[in-house]
Amino acid sequence: MTEVAAHGGAGSPLMALDLHHVGILVADIGSASEAYVRRFGYSIRTSVIHDPTQTAFVQFLALPGSTVLVELVAPDRPDSKLSGALRKGGGLNHMCYAVEDIDDACRHLRAEAMLLIQPPVPAAAFPGRRIAWLIGRDRIPVELVERPLAGQV
Amino acid sequence: MRERVKRVMSDVFGVPAEEIPDDADAETLESWDSLGHMSLMLALEAEFNVSIPSETMLELISMEEITAFLGRGGSTPQS
Numbered sequence: 338m339t340e341v342a343a344h345g346g347a348g349s350p351l352m353a354l355d356l357h358h359v360g361i362l363v364a365d366i367g368s369a370s371e372a373y374v375r376r377f378g379y380s381i382r383t384s385v386i387h388d389p390t391q392t393a394f395v396q397f398l399a400l401p402g403s404t405v406l407v408e409l410v411a412p413d414r415p416d417s418k419l420s421g422a423l424r425k426g427g428g429l430n431h432m433c434y435a436v437e438d439i440d441d442a443c444r445h446l447r448a449e450a451m452l453l454i455q456p457p458v459p460a461a462a463f464p465g466r467r468i469a470w471l472i473g474r475d476r477i478p479v480e481l482v483e484r485p486l487a488g489q490v
Numbered sequence: 491m492r493e494r495v496k497r498v499m500s501d502v503f504g505v506p507a508e509e510i511p512d513d514a515d516a517e518t519l520e521s522w523d524s525l526g527h528m529s530l531m532l533a534l535e536a537e538f539n540v541s542i543p544s545e546t547m548l549e550l551i552s553m554e555e556i557t558a559f560l561g562r563g564g565s566t567p568q569s
Contacts, residue, residue: 418523421520421523422525450543452544472527476525476528476529478525
């Protein structure tokens with residue numbers, strides 16, 4: 338079997354990329370988080386955060402000892418950007434990667450034919466850090482977030 | 491061609507073709523979000539047997555721009 342490099346090539350921002358969280362679109366954060374705690378043993382890592390840019394409420398959960406979070410996402414109003422997707426059933430919504438240099442990572446992923454649908458902007462859920470959104474032909478929305486400092490989610 | 495595009499949009503967005511206006515765009519069709527847009531671009535590529543470069547995908551956000559692109563045979567004008 339051909340050996341495959343575990344990371345991107347030399348100089349690739351992928352060398353500094355971590356899976357930060359998986360976003361799950363739900364109708365109601367409270368009942369969903371309760372189910373994740375009861376069903377899978379997740380613990381709640383943040384309060385419910387209002388993100389006006391995403392027109393959403395979000396909350397982060399994690400399994401004990403895991404560095405990868407689950408982000409529960411719910412529309413903040415009937416005409417939220419997420420309402421249409423929720424009407425189709427919600428569920429797996431996006432994958433988010435933490436990166437050292439978000440501008441460089443955006444350039445790299447655009448060169449990989451991904452569409453930049455939201456250039457880096459300050460994030461309500463991650464104070465002092467920026468997020469960006471892209472989508473590729475696999476149709477999985479990808480969020481990038483600047484890498485957290487110690488103690489940050 | 492416009493009616494063919496509407497049929498593709500109807501399949502992708504789950505909206506009856508007769509309810510899609512001639513001036514439909516990403517602002518007026520609720521299902522035309524980023525995921526819907528990528529789904530539409532892939533469906534148009536398959537239906538019209540064209541390849542849409544990613545930079546062009548970002549520009550095809552209305553019926554008018556889509557039909558103009560397809561009318562050129564799926565090529566992007568040189569600036």
